[in-house]
Amino acid sequence: MTQKVETDRAAPGLARLIARESQLERIHEGMSFGEGPVWNRRDGSFWWVDIVGDTIWRRPRGGTAEVFMRPSTHANGLTFDREGRLLVAGWASRSVWRIEPDGRRYTLASEFGGRKINSPNDIVVQSNGAIWFTDSPGALYNPGMEAEDLQQYLDFQGVFRIGPEGSLTAPIRDTVYPNGLAFTPDEKTLYVNDSRLNEIRAYDMRADGTCGPMRLFHKLEGTEPGIADGMKVDREGNVYCTGPAGVHVIGPDGKLLGRLLIPDHCTNMAFGDDDWRSLYITTYHALYRLRVGVPGVEVW
């Protein structure tokens, strides 16, 4: 199924990113809660999850979707590390893990200061190999996708960093429900959105892996269904973030360029295809693809 992309609240800069005749193509459906989209540059496959359906999906280049892992610990965010290994924000497992070349699961983070972390939500890798992930408490509270142990032990819901040498730190602790996260193209700033506050926060990066104080980058607009959830950045620094009615496109200056009105409740998105100019969008029940004008920041 293909349909024209509807937009609203469009500023003049939106048309260069999203052409007026852009088509939204539905390429898979049938999930209960689609999430975690990521393009694999190495073989042209596309990956995503169904959190409630407890499945990691993989779509090979030119092929149809196949189950990669089920059950999946109700996996959520996916990405690849610099060695091409699949990294998983393990949600109900209360851990971050990766798939080794032999197919085994290897846990990278599950405790902080001797306490279980909350439930890793989304994940991104920096050029130096550091892994950053949001640690919202969703698997402790959300019905239908629960962890085995429902108790929150940490006294914050923040953003963690796994250093290239494997150390776990918590550079950001002031978020309520951290969800999507993405770096600017120069990696000088980390954006983190907050689903409870429906806002995008910006943190300046320091060389030692810590962050500066929070700056409010953008407050999402709209009363329609939809929250700050998945978020990605293109090579010009424009921010794509889920929100009321669909995907909100925000300029590097924090001003709204327009909203893409997506059928079904939008959960996340990922740039992909060989030119990184396709925006793959997950919703509760389907996976969509849309061609865009500016390539996205590449995934390793």
Place this chain on the structure above:
Amino acid sequence: MAWRFERVAGPFEGPAAGLAWDGAGMLFSILSQGPRAGEGRILRFDPKLGETSVFRPFTNRTSGIAFGRDGALYGAQELSRRIVRFDPDGSASLLATHVDGRMHNLPTSLALDSRGRVWFCDSKSPLRTSGPLIYPQGDLQSIFILHKNNDTWVLRRLASALDTPRAIALSPDEHTLYVADRQGLHAFTISDDTLDARRRLSERALTGLNVRHDGCILACAGTSLLLLEASGAVRETWPFPGGESVNCAFGGQDLYVTTTAGELWRGRS
């Protein structure tokens, strides 16, 4: 009987709700609201020390609480639409949430019987539940029972046609189940693990229910507390000076009351 009431804890941020006596202290739940709703807590008041401490943080609007015969505390976690077991080791675990393939609505109150079974009622609620809205609330507002079959919790619906039930309690002999909803106070006869002979004992909208050893029912009615006969007849009415009451329970010789202002009050006769 006259009670002398005093505030012993609070006000805390958010209404105070459920009560459970652990033999030496009174546990009470605090219902945080808004973006930080998950940060609701269960607190414990120690009457000997006169101090309040955190029994369990991050309870996501757990309202009703009650101890089971296994020594664990059980809670009606409204925003997560489930009954949880607060395990003694500090963890928390899920009981069953689905019946006939559908998730029940928001539970508010629960009662544990001598066999370790959990009786609770659910409400269709305008509260924003946690997570994605992919499980629409059903129209039925019901009474359920959870029992353990080997290591698996099994959920059954026993009765429906309730109107926003807020409180549930068992008689001392466990032959009668009381439920308070917006239409009043209802009694059901428990027979072979089913409910029948539903009857309305009172038309007053009550909140907390607590049954004394003699079978009389203590109930919250706003700024009054009522002592009802098992028939529903009002035996005594006690004015409550702490504002809008939510729940009431005996702890030792004292009577404890939670309020919408987030306070715990103690009454002594």
